[in-house]
Structure formats: structure tokens, C-alpha cells
Amino acid sequence: MQINERSIVQKVKELAEPIVKSMGFKLFDVEFKPEKGWVLRVILDKDGGITINDCEEVSKRLSALLDVEDIIPTSYILEVSSPGLTRELTKQEHYEFFKGRLIRVILRSPLEGKRELKGHISDVKEGILQLREKESGQLLHIPFSTIAKAHLEIEGW
Numbered sequence: 001m002q003i004n005e006r007s008i009v010q011k012v013k014e015l016a017e018p019i020v021k022s023m024g025f026k027l028f029d030v031e032f033k034p035e036k037g038w039v040l041r042v043i044l045d046k047d048g049g050i051t052i053n054d055c056e057e058v059s060k061r062l063s064a065l066l067d068v069e070d071i072i073p074t075s076y077i078l079e080v081s082s083p084g085l086t087r088e089l090t091k092q093e094h095y096e097f098f099k100g101r102l103i104r105v106i107l108r109s110p111l112e113g114k115r116e117l118k119g120h121i122s123d124v125k126e127g128i129l130q131l132r133e134k135e136s137g138q139l140l141h142i143p144f145s146t147i148a149k150a151h152l153e154i155e156g157w
Helices: 005-022 052-069 092-097
Strands: 026-035 037-045 076-081 102-111 114-125 128-133 139-143 147-152
Touching: 005 026, 005 037, 005 052, 026 092, 037 052, 052 076, 092 114, 102 128, 102 139, 114 139
Parallel strands: 037 076
Antiparallel strands: 026 037, 102 114, 102 147, 114 128, 128 139
16 A cells, blocks of 8 residues: 555645644644554644643544544554654754744854854744854854754753
């Protein structure tokens, strides 16, 4: 059986978005991938953070809708969670989602003599991350193609 992961992710986003928004949450990401069996991971966020009860409620509502819509042609496990305090940022939308937040970025090659930067996301435009470096206060323009890895940092640590 051929499974189109991208198509399933897109359909799940379309189904989940109204549920998540109606509850006052933001849909951070949806993943559908083979692990030990197929896993559908729906990741939520909101100001002040997501609770276990929030995840349970979205899981109940989304699970019922997915059963009715029957868009996934194989058995799977539904996981609903939050991005976590130090979530890895893997897509441009993640950077946009966390605008203003403190992140650590590891570059493929040095920028102004540094391969590791820490700063606040100032803006995201046309494939460029604008990062206000924490140490110097300098606004850096970093092409996404040069980012090897990035994740959220906990403020004040």
C-alpha cells in the first residue's frame, strides 16, 4: 500500500485547524511518519503553554473527526502534544510562529566568525531569518540555507 505522507499531513491540517482555533490554540505542526507503526503527531501551542487536558480534549475531538473522514488508509497512533520548551525549529513557519522568542542557531559555516548564535527572532522574510543577537544586540540576516540546526531557548537561563 502506497501512503502519501504529505497529502495526509495537509488533509489533517485542514481538519485540525478549525478545532484548534475554536479552542483558542495554534496549530504548530502536523507530522505523519513511520516509527514503530505509523504515528500522526499534532503539535499545539498557546500563550501560557499547552496543558495535558488541552491535548486530551483536542485528541478526542480530532480522533472522532478522523474516524468519520477516514483519510488515513492504515492504522496509526494519534499523539497530540505541545512543541516543548526547547523545540527544534525545522521549517520557516516555525520561526514565524515563535517571532520574538530566544533561539540558538548553529550554522553550516561561520557568520562574522561565529558558527553558533543566540538571539531573538526579529523577523522572517523571503528565506532570511532576522536575528537580534543577544550578546551584541546586532541584527543579523541569516539565510535559512545556512542554518544547520536551531531550537528554542529558555529565557533567563
